[in-house]
Amino acid sequence: SQTIHQWPATLVQPVGSPLSLECTVEGTSNPNLYWYRQAAGRGLQLLFYSVGIGQISSEVPQNLSASRPQDRQFILSSKKLLLSDSGFYLCAWSRAGHEQYFGPGTRLTVT
Amino acid sequence: TQLLEQSPQFLSIQEGENLTVYCNSSSVFSSLQWYRQEPGEGPVLLVTVVTGGEVKKLKRLTFQFGDARKDSSLHITAAQPGDTGLYLCAGPVGYSTLTFGKGTMLLVSP
DSSP: OOEEEEEOSEEEEOTTOOEEEEEEEESOSSOEEEEEEESTTOOEEEEEEEEETTEEEESSOSSOEEEEEETTEEEEEESSOOGGGOEEEEEEEEOSSSOEEEOOOEEEEEO | OOOOEEEOSEEEEETTOOEEEEEEOSSOOSOEEEEEEOTTSOOEEEEEEOSTTOEEEETTEEEEEOTTSSEEEEEESSOOGGGOEEEEEEEEETTTEEEEOOOEEEEEEO
């Protein structure tokens, strides 16, 4: 069976500090990978998605970047965090079709 | 832009009551998905509806896809506290991505 991991689970970072969130998927190969941000328990905002190693599509211009150094690894980064980067970050994967499977999320608080 | 509007935004009911939440769009979708998200966790896929007019049942949850494939509904019979959570609908955009509604937050009190 497939599993998806995210870490850390929670993170408190000062404004201007760097960020690295990691997501890994087990039990499948060549998945589509996604990063979302969710504010205040509401809808999901798609930030980045990747259909293969080194292939990144950005949906929203912002202070963040993404990389996919390995088939089942997806990383969300920032060089300098802003207060507005606070939120709940979710990683997801999908295979054929559009059904997506989400990780447990990372709660980021920028202070 | 294909948008999904969900209603109501928030619903608070007592255990044992029935409820229906809605997901509407002005666009046609090839399919729609429903997810449930509990506080502090990632969304979990409940069902995918594909055919116009399709009805799917998952225990006490009944999902329906509109005939024109522009809307969907979720009906819960005899709600229980374990049904509490954020219910999200989502539809495909292009080949690889989904668009999500803003969700209906359901609170079921004992």
